[in-house]
Amino acid sequence: MTGDPRGGRTAVAVWSIGVAVxxxxxxxxxxxxxxxxxxxxxxxxxxxxxxxxSLLQLLVYAGMQIPVGLLVDRLGTKKVLTLGAVxxxxxxxxxxxxxxxxxxxxxxxxxxxGDAMTFISVLRLGTRWFPARRGPLMAxxxxxxxxxxxxxxTLVLAPVLHGVGWVPAFAGSAVAGVAVLIPLVLFLKDHPExxxxxxxxxxxGGFVRRRIRDSWKEPGTRLGLWVHFTTQFPAMVFLLxxxxxxxxxxxxxxxxxxxxxxxxxxxSNMCFGLLYGQLIGRRQSARIPLxxxxxxxxxxxxxxxxxxxxxxxxxxxxxxxxxxxxxxxPASMIGFDFARPANPAERQGTASGITNMGGFxxxxxxxxxxxxxxxxxxxxxxxxxSSVFAVQLLGLTQILRLRPAALxxxxxxxxAAAAIRPAPDSTPTPA
Numbered sequence: 001m002t003g004d005p006r007g008g009r010t011a012v013a014v015w016s017i018g019v020a021v022x023x024x025x026x027x028x029x030x031x032x033x034x035x036x037x038x039x040x041x042x043x044x045x046x047x048x049x050x051x052x053x054s055l056l057q058l059l060v061y062a063g064m065q066i067p068v069g070l071l072v073d074r075l076g077t078k079k080v081l082t083l084g085a086v087x088x089x090x091x092x093x094x095x096x097x098x099x100x101x102x103x104x105x106x107x108x109x110x111x112x113x114g115d116a117m118t119f120i121s122v123l124r125l126g127t128r129w130f131p132a133r134r135g136p137l138m139a140x141x142x143x144x145x146x147x148x149x150x151x152x153x154t155l156v157l158a159p160v161l162h163g164v165g166w167v168p169a170f171a172g173s174a175v176a177g178v179a180v181l182i183p184l185v186l187f188l189k190d191h192p193e194x195x196x197x198x199x200x201x202x203x204x205g206g207f208v209r210r211r212i213r214d215s216w217k218e219p220g221t222r223l224g225l226w227v228h229f230t231t232q233f234p235a236m237v238f239l240l241x242x243x244x245x246x247x248x249x250x251x252x253x254x255x256x257x258x259x260x261x262x263x264x265x266x267x268s269n270m271c272f273g274l275l276y277g278q279l280i281g282r283r284q285s286a287r288i289p290l291x292x293x294x295x296x297x298x299x300x301x302x303x304x305x306x307x308x309x310x311x312x313x314x315x316x317x318x319x320x321x322x323x324x325x326x327x328x329x330p331a332s333m334i335g336f337d338f339a340r341p342a343n344p345a346e347r348q349g350t351a352s353g354i355t356n357m358g359g360f361x362x363x364x365x366x367x368x369x370x371x372x373x374x375x376x377x378x379x380x381x382x383x384x385x386s387s388v389f390a391v392q393l394l395g396l397t398q399i400l401r402l403r404p405a406a407l408x409x410x411x412x413x414x415x416a417a418a419a420i421r422p423a424p425d426s427t428p429t430p431a
Contacts, residue, residue, distance in 0.1 A: 011129035017188045018125045019145045021085050024176045025118040026149030028092045028111055033240045034158040042166060043101040051371030054241045055364050056105055057112035062360040064116035066212060069353025073346060076190040077121045085184060087114025089177025096170030120352045123336065127348055128191040139333045140277030147269040147329055150239055154262045215351045219406035220342025224355035226402060227291050228335035230395025232359025234298050234388055235328035237366045239265060250381040251312050261322045268326020276330035280337055287334050288403060294331035297324050299392055306382045332359050341410050362391050
């Protein structure tokens, strides 16, 4: 059988198992974001050491993206997702029980390794089970489910942590990892019958290098990485670690109010995810304007908050900032919409892995910069968060540089790539 898979109820059921695994992975990934102050007290560390938790987790995540992409292309989704679920569950349990800073770091690294195996696998499920014209929408929906996991961290894990303490909260949350592992092992399938992909040969080191080189030489892959790099990190840095300390310690808000603002970022992300997916599905030419508009609007709001001529920014401005930060996640998904049509089906995992590295590299850089600047300036958040603009400027120059070549190659791409390119004016609808 050839052509696009048809989607349907079975596709939705299989895809839902995959995104449930990703959902739990995001809960575990972002759990430190609501526990940053508690972690500093528990392990007796300063801002730089605290940022190392998230930095190491993201370093492992980003470093695993290309290997995971190669594994997905070679072994399929089910095996990679299963291994990921085992690893991130073990990491969450280890973080709950860690008696020292060093062991807690090791647990977060293990968690990051398992987390790294989820999103690319879910993207692969979307391309294997649904028609190509639904690609942008399925990617945005996957991102939306991930943000729902972030919402659980904020609304559920935070109060549980304050109510029952560190070990019960983190160890108890690890039960969710076991819960998604069972249907994953029993029911998930890599692809519908009759749509088996060509197996990637095991090859040798030379084959792996060629696979990475062939994906990287495509301008669309590189543009996808830089779009992801430039758009994702402001919200991730805010949600993953520094948002709560900034709102409580610098802006003088109560913890409950700060948690509400973090929730607003997540809710905004979910709303904009649906909007961006529909817009890009209808009109591919909207990709660059949406990405650049997100970067510009984020920069303007951050500048307004940091430069506000008073010790604390007004609540309406903080609310606006958090609402705008919600556009960062959906905008980062646009990166995959450049990498997908640039690569044939057998390289989709590798290309997605390269693209997915972008935002996490930017997040690592900014997380570390904020922590170092806070220690160097005596907790001056205005100076520390100004590092956001330098990272945005770097990414913006690369997007503008690569855009012409990527769009040219997309219009005249090889048949293998054209076959999976979403139709420019098609209207994706939920399955």
